[in-house]
Amino acid sequence: MSEYDAKAEKVIKKVEKLSGDKLNQLLQHLDCEVAHLPDFGYYPTEKAGQFVTxxxxxxxxxxxxxxxxxxxxxxxxxxxxxxxxxxxxxLDATKIGYEISFNKYFYKHTPLRSIEEVTADILALEQQSDGLIADILNLG
Structure with missing residues (x-):
C-alpha cells in the first residue's frame, strides 16, 4: 500500500493499527513512550491506535x-x-559499535630526513644512472 500524502509531501508506506500487546512490544523495542513514537517514524492519525509510517x-x-x-x-x-x-x-538500521582510531593510539612518529640527506640520495642515484635523468629532461 503506497499512497502519497500531499499534506506531508511524503510517500506513505503503510497505516498500522497498534494496540495492546503489539503496541507494548513496539514501545519496549523502541524504549520509548507513545508520545515519542513520531521520533521513530510512527505518526498518529485521527483514529486511536492507528499510525502512519x-x-x-x-x-x-x-x-x-x-x-x-x-x-x-x-x-x-x-x-x-x-x-x-x-x-x-x-532503529532497525541502527548499528551499535565503537570506532577506534588506530593512528591516534598506535602511531609512532618518525622524523623526516633532512633536505641534505634527500639531496645526497638523489645525486647518488643520478650518478648511478649515468646521467639518464639529465638526458630524459634534455638538461645535458
Whole structure:
C-alpha cells in the first residue's frame, strides 16, 4: 500500500493499527513512550491506535555518530530534531559499535630526513644512472 500524502509531501508506506500487546512490544523495542513514537517514524492519525509510517527518501537519508555513553533518543532530540524537524530514527538500521582510531593510539612518529640527506640520495642515484635523468629532461 503506497499512497502519497500531499499534506506531508511524503510517500506513505503503510497505516498500522497498534494496540495492546503489539503496541507494548513496539514501545519496549523502541524504549520509548507513545508520545515519542513520531521520533521513530510512527505518526498518529485521527483514529486511536492507528499510525502512519512513511517511505524514506534515500537522497535525504543521513547518519550520525552518537557517543557510546549517550542514549540514541536523547541525542536525536538534542542534536538532530532542532535542525531537521521531520527526521525520525530508523532503529532497525541502527548499528551499535565503537570506532577506534588506530593512528591516534598506535602511531609512532618518525622524523623526516633532512633536505641534505634527500639531496645526497638523489645525486647518488643520478650518478648511478649515468646521467639518464639529465638526458630524459634534455638538461645535458
Amino acid at each position: 512513511y517511505e524514506t527518501e534515500s537522497d535525504l537519508r543521513d547518519t550520525e555518530n552518537v557517543p557510546l555513553k549517550d542514549k540514541i533518543h536523547s541525542y536525536f532530540k538534542r542534536e538532530v530534531q532542532p535542525h531537521v524537524a521531520e527526521a525520525w530514527i530508523n
